[in-house]
Amino acid sequence: MMDHNSDLLRPSLSADHNYSAAIYxxxxxxxxxxxxxxxxxxxxxxxxSYRLRRLGVDWPLALIAIGLFMLLSWLATHDGWxxxxxxSHVGNVIFFGIVYAYHRTYYKSMSVLGITPPNGLGVxxxxxxxxxxxxxxxxxxxxx
Amino acid sequence: xxxxxDRGPTLGVLLHxxxxxxxxxxxxxxxxxxxxAALSHPDDPQLLYxxxxxxxxxxxxxxxxxxxxxxxLQNPEHYGGRTLRAxxxxxxxxxxxxxxxxxxxxxxxPEDANLYASYAELMxxxxxxxxxxxxxxxxxxLEPDHAxxxxxAALLHIIQGRSSDPENExxxxxxxxxxxxxxxxxxxxVALNQRGDNQGALRVAQQLLRLRPDSPQFLNLxxxxxxxxxxxxxxxxxxxxxxxxxxxxxxxIGIGVVNISKSQLTSNVATVIGVIWLAYVVYSWVxxxxxxxxx
Numbered sequence: 001m002m003d004h005n006s007d008l009l010r011p012s013l014s015a016d017h018n019y020s021a022a023i024y025x026x027x028x029x030x031x032x033x034x035x036x037x038x039x040x041x042x043x044x045x046x047x048x049s050y051r052l053r054r055l056g057v058d059w060p061l062a063l064i065a066i067g068l069f070m071l072l073s074w075l076a077t078h079d080g081w082x083x084x085x086x087x088s089h090v091g092n093v094i095f096f097g098i099v100y101a102y103h104r105t106y107y108k109s110m111s112v113l114g115i116t117p118p119n120g121l122g123v124x125x126x127x128x129x130x131x132x133x134x135x136x137x138x139x140x141x142x143x144x
Numbered sequence: 145x146x147x148x149x150d151r152g153p154t155l156g157v158l159l160h161x162x163x164x165x166x167x168x169x170x171x172x173x174x175x176x177x178x179x180x181a182a183l184s185h186p187d188d189p190q191l192l193y194x195x196x197x198x199x200x201x202x203x204x205x206x207x208x209x210x211x212x213x214x215x216x217l218q219n220p221e222h223y224g225g226r227t228l229r230a231x232x233x234x235x236x237x238x239x240x241x242x243x244x245x246x247x248x249x250x251x252x253x254p255e256d257a258n259l260y261a262s263y264a265e266l267m268x269x270x271x272x273x274x275x276x277x278x279x280x281x282x283x284x285x286l287e288p289d290h291a292x293x294x295x296x297a298a299l300l301h302i303i304q305g306r307s308s309d310p311e312n313e314x315x316x317x318x319x320x321x322x323x324x325x326x327x328x329x330x331x332x333x334v335a336l337n338q339r340g341d342n343q344g345a346l347r348v349a350q351q352l353l354r355l356r357p358d359s360p361q362f363l364n365l366x367x368x369x370x371x372x373x374x375x376x377x378x379x380x381x382x383x384x385x386x387x388x389x390x391x392x393x394x395x396x397i398g399i400g401v402v403n404i405s406k407s408q409l410t411s412n413v414a415t416v417i418g419v420i421w422l423a424y425v426v427y428s429w430v431x432x433x434x435x436x437x438x439x
Contacts, residue, residue, distance in 0.1 A: 013240040
């Protein structure tokens with residue numbers, strides 16, 4: 001009982017961590033993944049994991065993103081531009097679904113408790129740009 | 145809060161009256177009584193605490209903070225003053241400082257279920273859901289029918305459960321034992337909303353607004369639910385019901401149908417399908433914004 005209580009009464013927050021209670025919104029995660037691809041989606045997801053101090057649990061997201069990114073880039077060079085326009089977006093949505101499954105409880109908490117997410121415009125735009133440029137570079141590398 | 149009876153009959157009666165008025169949120173009248181009592185007992189910690197509580201309830205955080213400091217200067221162990229200090233930290237998003245105050249309080253009152261509930265709420269708000277769960281369980285172990293612990297338990301069940309889960313036992317107990325509490329109705333709104341029953345949630349939210357007509361929070365809640373239940377948003381049901389996951393599925397299906405129609409159907413039919421899809425996408429982005437402004 002004593003041990004149980006001393007564990008419960010150990011602080012979980014620290015003022016010097018610049019801690020934010022919220023993670024980026026589902027909208028930010030969706031739009032970044034949809035337009036920027038798996039790498040961009042992973043940037044947002046892993047930033048959220050950092051805020052939640054869950055990087056130790058969520059690290060497989062990085063591997064999934066890199067794997068899906070390679071697969072989509074390879075398919076784009078073998079199935080023409082139609083795939084690049086349509087199929088890659090389907091892959092992006094699938095990646096968003098994986099991110100959503102990882103962080104579902106936290107998104108739901110924010111929705112239920114009315115927690116305002118941080119503004120994800122700048123980070124989302126930057127991540128999407130990074131994802132698109134990485135995809136173009138990879139396709140060029142494969143083609144050459 | 146400490147017992148007002150031990151402060152002499154006049155002050156005791158005034159404190160009772162002020163308590164009763166604060167419970168009914170009649171803050172202006174409570175302030176008058178507190179001001180009258182302060183003439184004869186200007187430094188009474190309980191009087192100061194109630195004044196700070198009213199300031200906090202009315203959003204005057206700076207005033208509340210100053211008065212709480214006065215309370216704690218006179219009596220550093222004042223229970224109400226310490227809990228209000230934690231609430232003030234939370235109101236200013238200073239969560240780490242608030243946590244330290246809750247922990248100190250729990251060390252002073254290790255059997256107080258209300259403190260476990262307060263700390264659990266903070267952990268929930270900062271997305272430390274496992275710890276919130278354990279704190280709530282400890283609170284319910286100490287007081288199995290504690291209203292605030294049941295409230296936290298019901299919310300955690302909604303957050304962690306799925307819509308197909310069995311009934312929320314804590315919410316049922318909350319509704320049965322504390323049907324008149326604002327927190328009960330609020331939890332009911334959240335539960336109905338999460339189950340997709342927005343019409344039911346709207347009815348309960350309207351009841352909340354009738355109980356607290358001056359609350360901007362409940363007014364916004366009713367507005368939001370009226371928006372979500374508007375007939376013109378019916379084509380967006382998947383997005384409303386399942387959020388961005390629903391949007392993702394609709395997007396995949398839409399792109400798939402447009403793509404297949406280009407290769408399988410005549411160009412005219414494919415063009416019509418493409419235009420309908422485009423119109424749907426534009427409608428899904430533009431109309432909710434317009435409707436929200438209209439409501």
